Amino acid sequence: MKQGLAAALSGLLLGCTDAARAPPPEAAPPPQPVALDVYRGSAVAQQVCVQCHDIGIKGVLPSTRVNAPGFPEVANRGGMTAEQLKQWMRTTHPIMPTFMFNDNAVGDLAAYIMSLRRPD
Numbered sequence: 001m002k003q004g005l006a007a008a009l010s011g012l013l014l015g016c017t018d019a020a021r022a023p024p025p026e027a028a029p030p031p032q033p034v035a036l037d038v039y040r041g042s043a044v045a046q047q048v049c050v051q052c053h054d055i056g057i058k059g060v061l062p063s064t065r066v067n068a069p070g071f072p073e074v075a076n077r078g079g080m081t082a083e084q085l086k087q088w089m090r091t092t093h094p095i096m097p098t099f100m101f102n103d104n105a106v107g108d109l110a111a112y113i114m115s116l117r118r119p120d
């Protein structure tokens, strides 16, 4: 019984030293360079939003001049969050049509726009 406890304790301690040596699995680099939601959001942006917005892809320009703010500019505005973007996409606006996206598409688009934010 005592020995069992000692073994369990040393196992715990070993576990700790192992953890200190190797980074935890969460810290490992992601298998893909781009998160799935960002990737999907970028696809929608290239199909729909690019009509009016600079979507932050080099060489891809909006086809309509409606004075829509560029996504890189929006993403880098101080204090901008994905939550604010989602809220914006769910409400109506003077010029921009209100898109009937489901919550996933809105989340994907917000993730894509926020991916254009430069690290502080």
Ligand code: HEC
Binding pocket: 044, 045, 048, 049, 050, 051, 052, 053, 064, 066, 067, 068, 069, 074, 085, 088, 089, 093, 094, 095, 096, 097, 099, 109
């Ligand atoms: C028909 C043109 C048009 C299309 C298409 C369009 N937008 Fe816009 N968008 C605008 C305009 C114009 C504004 C400026 C505000 C306004 O007048 O509605 C705007 C503003 C925005 C803003 C707010 C930026 C800010 O200043 O905070 C966001 C976010 C946005 N658009 C996202 C999108 C996304 C995502 C798509 C694609 C799903 C999209 N837009 C497609 C015209 C468009």
